[in-house]
Amino acid sequence: MLIELLTKKYPGMRLWLTQRLSAVAMVVYLFLMLLALVVTQPHDYASWRALMSPWWWRLLTLVFFVSLFIHAWLGVRDVFKDYVFNLRLRAVLQVTVDILLIGYLCWISIILWKL
Template sequence: MDMVGSAMNLLRSGLSSWLIQRLSALVLGIYTLCIFGIFIVHPEIDYGTWKAVFDNNLMRVFSVVTLVAACVHGWIGLWTVFTDYLTPRLFAARATAIRKAFQTGGAFLIAVYLFWGIQILWGS
C-alpha cells in the first residue's frame, strides 16, 4: 500500500472523515476566537506582548494542536477534491497516476507546513 492510501486508511469511512473534519473545524474556530480575544484584551499589542503570549507552553500546545487540526482538515479536503475531480471520465487511463501525484504532492506540502509550523512554535 502506498503512503497516500495509508493516510486515508486512518479515516476508514466517509462518516469518520466527516466527523474528523467537523472536529478539526471546531478546533480551528476556537483557536480563532482565542486569537481575537487576545486582540480584544490587548488592542495596542506589540511584539513583546505577542511573544509573551506564545512563550506560554499552553498556548504553544494549543497552537500545535490547531496546526495538526488544520493539516488534517486540509488533507481530508484535498483528498475529497482530488478523488472527486481527477477521475477516469476526465483523464482516461492517466487518472489514477495524476490523482496519486497530486495526493502525494499535497501530502508532502502538508507535512512541510506541519513541521515548519512546529519549528516556528518550538524553535529557539
Template sequence: MLIELLTKKYPGMRLWLTQRLSAVAMVVYLLLMLLVLAIRQPHDYASWLDLMSPWWWRLLTLVFFASLFTHAWLGVRDVFKDYVFNLRLRAFLQIVVDMLLIGYLGWVSIILWKL
C-alpha cells in the same frame, strides 16, 4: 448509534466526523485568539513574543495548525477524488499535498518551539 456509524460499515463517516471536529477545534481557537487579542492588544514584537511564549498557548496553536492541515488534507482529497480522474495523477498529486502538509506542520512546530 454513533459508535455504529464509526464502524467499517460506513467507511466515510470517520473522515466526515474528523473534518467536522477539526473545524470545531479551529473555530474555538480562533474565538479564543480574538478574545486574547482584544484584551491584550499586542503592538510590537516583544508583546507578541510575550503573548505566544506560554507552553500551553503554543500547544493550542500547534493543535490549531494540526486541525487546519487535517481539514485541508481531507478537503483536497475529496476534490481530487471528484475532479482528477486519472488514478496515477491523483495519487501523485495526493502524495505532493501530503508531503507539503507534513512539511508545513514541521515548519510550524519549529517556529512555535524555537521562540
C-alpha cells in the same frame, strides 16, 4: 447509534466526523485568539512574543495547525477524488499535498518550539 455509524459499515463517516471536529477545534482556537487579541492588543514584537510565549498557548496553536492540516488534507483528497480522474495524476497530486502538509507542520513546530 453513533458507535454503529463509526464502524466499517459506514467507511466515510469517520472521515466526515474528523473533518467536522477539526473545524470545531479551529473555531474554538480562533475565538480564543480573537479574545486574546482584544484583551492584550499587541502592538510590537515584544508584546506578540509575550502573547505566544506560554507553553499551553503554543500547544493550542500547534493543535490548531494540526486540525487545519487534517481538515485541508481531507478536503483536498475529496476534491481530487471528485475532479481528477487519472489515477496516477491523482496519486502524484495527493503525495505532493501530503509532503507539503507534513513539511508545513514541521516548519510550524520549529517556529513554535524554537527547535
